[in-house]
Amino acid sequence: MTPRARLPDLGLALKASRAACLAAMLASFGAAAVPVVATDAGTGVPVLEEGATPTAQATLEDRDFGVRTRAMGLDRQVEMYQWRAAGDGYEAVWNSALIDSSGFDDAHRNPPMPLDTQRWWAKDATLAGYPVDVEVLRALGEWRTFRPGFSRLPLNMAATFQPDGDGLGSAENPLHPQVGDLRIRWRELVLPPLQGRVAFRDGAWRLRRSAAPGTRPPGGATAATIDAANPSPPPEPAVWNWTWALVGLAALVVLLLLRRRRRR
Numbered sequence: 001m002t003p004r005a006r007l008p009d010l011g012l013a014l015k016a017s018r019a020a021c022l023a024a025m026l027a028s029f030g031a032a033a034v035p036v037v038a039t040d041a042g043t044g045v046p047v048l049e050e051g052a053t054p055t056a057q058a059t060l061e062d063r064d065f066g067v068r069t070r071a072m073g074l075d076r077q078v079e080m081y082q083w084r085a086a087g088d089g090y091e092a093v094w095n096s097a098l099i100d101s102s103g104f105d106d107a108h109r110n111p112p113m114p115l116d117t118q119r120w121w122a123k124d125a126t127l128a129g130y131p132v133d134v135e136v137l138r139a140l141g142e143w144r145t146f147r148p149g150f151s152r153l154p155l156n157m158a159a160t161f162q163p164d165g166d167g168l169g170s171a172e173n174p175l176h177p178q179v180g181d182l183r184i185r186w187r188e189l190v191l192p193p194l195q196g197r198v199a200f201r202d203g204a205w206r207l208r209r210s211a212a213p214g215t216r217p218p219g220g221a222t223a224a225t226i227d228a229a230n231p232s233p234p235p236e237p238a239v240w241n242w243t244w245a246l247v248g249l250a251a252l253v254v255l256l257l258l259r260r261r262r263r264r
Contacts, residue, residue, distance in 0.1 A: 048127070048128060048194065048195040048198075049195070050193065050195060051193045051195070052127060052128065052193060052194055052195055053127075053191050053192075053193060053194060054072065054125040054126060054127040054132045054136075054191060054194065054205075055125070055126060055127075056070060056071075056072060056122040056124050056125045056126070057124050058122065058123065058124050060073070060074040060120045060121075060122060061074075061120075062074060062076050062118070062120070062186070064076075064115070064154075064157065065148075065150070065152075065153055065154070065157055065168070065184070066150070066151070066152025066153050066154060067148040067150075067152075067186050068148075068152070069146070069186075069188045071122070071188035071189050071190065072121070072122045072125055072137050072141055072188075072189040072190070072191055073119065073120065073121050073122060073137060073141060073143070073188065073189030074119070074120045074186065074187075074188055074189070075117075075118075075119045075120075075143055075186065075187040075188070075189070076117060076118045076119070076184060076185075076186055077096060077117050077184065077185045077186070077187065078096065078113065078115045078116060078117050078182060078183075078184050079094045079095060079096050079182065079183050079184075079185075080094070080095065080098070080110075080111075080113050080180065080181070080182050081093070081094055081171070081177040081178065081179055081180065081181045081182075081183075082095055082098070082099050082101075082110040082111075082179055082180070083099065083101055083104060083108040083109075083110055083179060084099050085104070090104065090108045092177075092179055094177075094183065096117060098110060098112065098113050110179065110180075111179070111180045113182075114182070115182060115184070121134055121137060121138075121189075122137065122189075125137065127194060127198070127205045128205075130200065130203070130204060130205055131203070131204045131205070132198070132204065132205045133204050133205065133206045133207065135206070135207050136191075136194070136197075136198055136205060136206065136207050137189060137191065139207050140191055140192060140194070140197060140207070141189040141190065141191050142189070142190050142191070142192070143187040143188070143189055143190075144187060144188060144189075144190050145166055145185060145186070145187050146166070146186060146187065146188050147166040147167070148167075148186055150163070150168070161182075161184070164183055165183075165185075166185055166186075167183060167184045167185040167186060168183070168184045169181065169182065169183040169184070170182045170183070171183070196208075
């Protein structure tokens with residue numbers, strides 16, 4: 001066989017090798033375009049999108065006042081105008097806890113508080129279709145004051161309270177309250193984007209250890225902030241194994257063509 005007769009076989013082998021390598025490269029690019037997060041249970045969970053925040057289906061309600069919200073938490077703050085010791089006398093102030101007046105004179109005894117401060121947490125919060133542990137809400141949530149519409153205010157409360165700022169007050173004249181008057185404000189819980197702050201473990205989104213309260217690295221920045229700025233890359237998916245299979249197949253094709261050329 002002349003050298004010229006061998007050239008087509010050699011060219012065919014090179015073309016087959018290049019085609020197999022190109023297929024391997026395309027497979028590797030395709031694998032990189034489908035990132036998957038590995039979980040403790042071994043099932044894949046979609047990567048959290050930037051700005052991802054949890055949602056809740058159930059509505060939280062303060063039934064005493066008919067106040068509702070779809071936020072992750074609802075907080076009722078109650079303050080009472082009451083006496084406290086000031087130097088040699090007394091002064092009246094707004095305070096959220098009952099001031100002990102057992103040692104005051106009879107004219108400056110504080111009445112009991114008829115309402116308590118109370119807080120409700122969302123129990124069905126989900127993120128990307130999976131439940132969110134309540135510790136995530138407690139650790140990362142921010143309480144913000146909001147003004148309810150009071151369209152569901154019960155009649156007995158409507159007879160006692162009137163709008164006062166962002167909430168309700170029992171004082172006939174809000175500018176001149178009397179000892180025993182109440183004022184009530186509501187807050188709802190707002191969460192920041194959770195990407196980099198939570199990890200998927202045991203079937204739920206849980207607080208990352210580095211994002212736990214009290215974890216503060218040098219420089220003042222919280223660990224949660226650093227995690228969010230530098231999220232851990234997801235592990236390489238199993239699709240990458242096809243790359244090596246295709247490379248091996250290309251090598252096998254080249255060997256077979258070379259053996260065929262030698263026999264001729």
